[in-house]
Amino acid sequence: MKPAPYVLSTTDMAESVIKVEKISKSFGPIRAVQDLSFSVSEASCFGFLGPNGAGKTTMMKMIYGKATCDRDCRGTMDIFGFDPRTDELAIKNLSGVVPQEDNLDEELNVIQNLMIFARFYNLPGAVAKQRIAELLDFLELSEKTRSKIRELSGGMKRRLVIARALLNEPRLLILDEPTTGLDPQVRHLIWDKLRHLKRQGTTILLTTHYMEEAFQICDELIIMDKGLAILQGNPRQLQRDNIEPYVLEILDGQPIDELVRGDLLDSVRADISHEVSRLYADEIDDLQQIAAALHSDNYLIRQSNLEDVFLKATGRSLNAAQ
Amino acid sequence: MPPSNARLYPPLWRRLYSVWFRHVRVYTRHLISNGFPPFLEPLIFLGGIGLGLGDYIGRMDNMAYIEYLATGLLCTAAMWTAAFECSYGTFIRLEFEKVYDGMLAAPITAENLIVGEILWAGTKGVFFSFAVLCVLSLFRIIHLPHALIAPFVGFLTGTMFGALSLLITSYVKTINHFNFYMTGLLSPMFFFCGVVFPISKLPPQVYPIAQILPLTHSVRILRAVYLVQFDALLLWDVSYIVLFITLISFFAVKRLKKRLIN
Numbered sequence: 001m002k003p004a005p006y007v008l009s010t011t012d013m014a015e016s017v018i019k020v021e022k023i024s025k026s027f028g029p030i031r032a033v034q035d036l037s038f039s040v041s042e043a044s045c046f047g048f049l050g051p052n053g054a055g056k057t058t059m060m061k062m063i064y065g066k067a068t069c070d071r072d073c074r075g076t077m078d079i080f081g082f083d084p085r086t087d088e089l090a091i092k093n094l095s096g097v098v099p100q101e102d103n104l105d106e107e108l109n110v111i112q113n114l115m116i117f118a119r120f121y122n123l124p125g126a127v128a129k130q131r132i133a134e135l136l137d138f139l140e141l142s143e144k145t146r147s148k149i150r151e152l153s154g155g156m157k158r159r160l161v162i163a164r165a166l167l168n169e170p171r172l173l174i175l176d177e178p179t180t181g182l183d184p185q186v187r188h189l190i191w192d193k194l195r196h197l198k199r200q201g202t203t204i205l206l207t208t209h210y211m212e213e214a215f216q217i218c219d220e221l222i223i224m225d226k227g228l229a230i231l232q233g234n235p236r237q238l239q240r241d242n243i244e245p246y247v248l249e250i251l252d253g254q255p256i257d258e259l260v261r262g263d264l265l266d267s268v269r270a271d272i273s274h275e276v277s278r279l280y281a282d283e284i285d286d287l288q289q290i291a292a293a294l295h296s297d298n299y300l301i302r303q304s305n306l307e308d309v310f311l312k313a314t315g316r317s318l319n320a321a322q
Numbered sequence: 323m324p325p326s327n328a329r330l331y332p333p334l335w336r337r338l339y340s341v342w343f344r345h346v347r348v349y350t351r352h353l354i355s356n357g358f359p360p361f362l363e364p365l366i367f368l369g370g371i372g373l374g375l376g377d378y379i380g381r382m383d384n385m386a387y388i389e390y391l392a393t394g395l396l397c398t399a400a401m402w403t404a405a406f407e408c409s410y411g412t413f414i415r416l417e418f419e420k421v422y423d424g425m426l427a428a429p430i431t432a433e434n435l436i437v438g439e440i441l442w443a444g445t446k447g448v449f450f451s452f453a454v455l456c457v458l459s460l461f462r463i464i465h466l467p468h469a470l471i472a473p474f475v476g477f478l479t480g481t482m483f484g485a486l487s488l489l490i491t492s493y494v495k496t497i498n499h500f501n502f503y504m505t506g507l508l509s510p511m512f513f514f515c516g517v518v519f520p521i522s523k524l525p526p527q528v529y530p531i532a533q534i535l536p537l538t539h540s541v542r543i544l545r546a547v548y549l550v551q552f553d554a555l556l557l558w559d560v561s562y563i564v565l566f567i568t569l570i571s572f573f574a575v576k577r578l579k580k581r582l583i584n
Contacts, residue, residue: 027584058584066426067584080325089429093331097427103420107348116347119340120428122332165427171325 017042017172017203018063022075025058025067025227032058034227035075040220045194045204047214047235049306050224051314056207057100057176059224063205064088064095064174080171091172093121096165100176102157104164106149110141113149114164121168128167135163139193155186162190166197173197175206179213191216211306215239225314235306243304243312244269244280248287251276252298259290271312280304331429341430341438342445349446360399360453367395368461383520385549392454392463393548394517396472397540399454400447400479405508408443408487409500416491422582432582436575440484447480448473464548471547478563479540485570486536492577511537539563 018040025033033055040046048056061067063079065088077083082090105113111132118128136142139159144152152160158178165173178194179187187210194217198204208214214221215235223231223238231238250256253275260268260279267286271278281287287301332340349356371388379387415421425435455472458464490503514524515537524532532538539559546556 061584064427065431065583066423080328082328087329088431089331090328092427092429094325094328095427099420099423099427101420101423103424105344105348105421105424106419107351112347112351116340116344117428119343120332120337120425120430122336122340161424164424 015042016040017080018046018205019078020059020063020075021077022073023059023062023077024070024073024075025055025062026070031227033062033069036222036224036227036229037075038222038229038232040203040205042203043198043201044219045198045206045217047218047221048205048207048224049209049211049214049221049310050207050230051209053226054224054314055227056224060174060176060205060207064091064097066097093168094170095172095174096168096170098158098161098165098173098175098178100180102154102161104149104157104160109149110136110147110152110160111145113160114167117164117167123167131167131169132163135166138166139163140189155182158182158186159190162193171201171203173202173204175204177207177209180209187213211310215306223310223313230313231309239304239306239309243309244282245304246281246284246287247302247304247308248279248281248291249276249300249302250279250294250298251300252296253277254294254296256290259293264290278308280308334434337430337434338438338441341425341435342442344425345439345442346445360403360450361457363399364392364395364454364457367391368457368463372463388463391518392458393469393545394541395458396451396454396464396469397475397479397537397544398512398517399450400476401483401508401511401537401540403446403450404443404480404483405487405504407446408439408484409491409494409503410497412439412488412491413494413497413500416581417497426582432579433575435582436488436578437571439488440481440571440574443484443487444477444481447476447478447483449476451476451479468548468550471544475540475544475547478543478567479537481567482536482540482563482570485567485574488574488578489570492574492581511535516541536563536566539566 016039020039021037022035023033023037024031024035036055036059038046048059050056058067062069063077063084065084068085069075069077077085079091080094084091105116108116114132114135115128118132123131133142136145139162141156141159141163144156149157162175162178179190182190191213194204198217204217206218218235220234221232221238222229231242233241254277256270256272256277256279260270264286267281267283268290269280271280279287279290284301291299291301371391376388381387382390385393422435426432451472455464455469459466459469487503494500512518514528514532515521515535516532517537521529521532521538539562543556543559546552
């Protein structure tokens with residue numbers, strides 16, 4: 001695939017191409033997005049994490065005009081110099097969108113789906129055909145050119161939707177849960193493609209439930225809950241700043257009161273759900289000491305990850321929207 | 323600095339055209355199953371009326387009854403197809419297939435999408451009227467050249483019922499609600515708008531209702547051109563249709579947009 005048609009300089013890298021300031025959105029009494037602010041620099045990947053109903057999708061939809069912010073919202077949005085409220089078409093013209101659901105046209109086959117979309121972008125026939133061939137190749141779908149949508153696997157459909165979003169060589173790629181429900185091979189393939197696009201200068205916004213996904217490809221992320229930004233920053237930084245590096249997971253629900261005593265009370269933090277107790281600590285030795293005293297070997301000591309940060313930030317219990 | 327080419331999105335006519343084209347593409351993909359029935363239906367009608375009923379009813383409004391009914395059918399074919407397309411068809415695209423969500427990711431506004439939908443309903447009206455025209459003139463039930471107005475009236479009828487059906491769809495929560503629309507509004511129009519018998523035969527209490535229903539006006543325009551009998555009432559029919567399309571489309575766009583944009 002050809003690189004995006006402009007040259008990336010080092011000064012561009014630092015420049016914010018998306019600036020969102022205090023944007024709010026309500027659905028009746030539910031405040032889906034509350035006073036959200038963030039900025040995204042060019043050719044970077046920005047992630048929205050959060051439980052279902054946190055407002056991630058709504059925020060992304062507001063960026064390309066599929067949702068509107070509250071009428072009394074005083075906030076501002078600047079997407080590559082355009083405001084979605086007045087310049088919806090310009091933003092759509094420079095963006096590619098991968099919605100949460102694979103809304104492909106089931107009545108058309110693979111290439112027809114893409115050709116119809118090429119027409120939406122006013123691409124001349126010959127250009128469209130060549131671009132489609134390149135994209136199908138890029139997403140490893142060339143063999144499926146004439147297949148019916150029904151014949152595609154979940155992973156193929158997802159890749160086809162991504163191909164569709166790339167038709168107009170977007171400067172901004174918006175992906176709503178790009179790899180939910182896909183097998184590890186496809187997920188890794190999609191991550192590779194996204195890294196490739198980012199290197200070519202595409203700015204990427206995505207929502208995800210997968211902490212690993214965020215860790216793998218996001219340069220910056222927001223953890224949202226109930227419409228509010230809870231944590232924001234670089235994934236590695238967030239992990240360093242917000243969670244102890246080691247976890248002991250005791251998987252059979254043994255009572256831990258007797259295990260964590262004395263000095264350990266200060267150095268170990270416990271997070272107990274019904275069946276699993278998780279003990280977080282800065283020193284792995286503390287956890288090994290506790291593990292040694294366990295009656296069974298049904299435990300695991302591991303490094304903490306972004307998921308631990310996420311659960312610490314948003315809580316373990318489900319809310320009504322989930 | 324905003325990217326200089328971002329504003330080079332397709333112009334309005336191009337956006338409407340691409341929405342319209344999407345529907346044409348999907349429709350023509352199953353050319354036999356979609357394109358054949360419109361020709362078959364008037365044949366069935368011919369058999370049913372020509373062989374049976376026609377013998378019992380001689381003339382109506384100075385036309386052979388079969389010819390009278392045939393000229394009405396040129397309009398109702400457009401009505402039915404547009405109504406189905408923009409009720410069940412639209413609802414399925416909106417709620418089940420989520421096709422619109424995909425389309426709205428491209429540089430197309432919700433308004434473009436809905437207007438494109440109405441234009442497509444008008445186009446189907448042209449095609450269905452044309453199919454009926456072909457069959458009925460082939461069997462010399464109706465005579466050319468004046469019947470050639472049919473596809474044009476088909477377009478107006480299709481557009482009216484496309485807009486009306488979209489407005490209805492904007493209120494519909496489950497697909498079963500369309501039963502009320504079909505049985506409660508469209509079926510009565512078929513029988514009481516001058517297709518099957520002249521509305522002058524309606525009881526005086528019902529007559530004004532027929533006058534405000536859209537199908538009445540399509541049928542009247544078509545017969546007027548067909549018989550070359552023009553009167554002042556025709557101006558009212560034309561103005562009604564223009565006004566109906568404008569107003570109903572306006573409200574359909576306004577209401578349906580709320581379902582497309584959160």
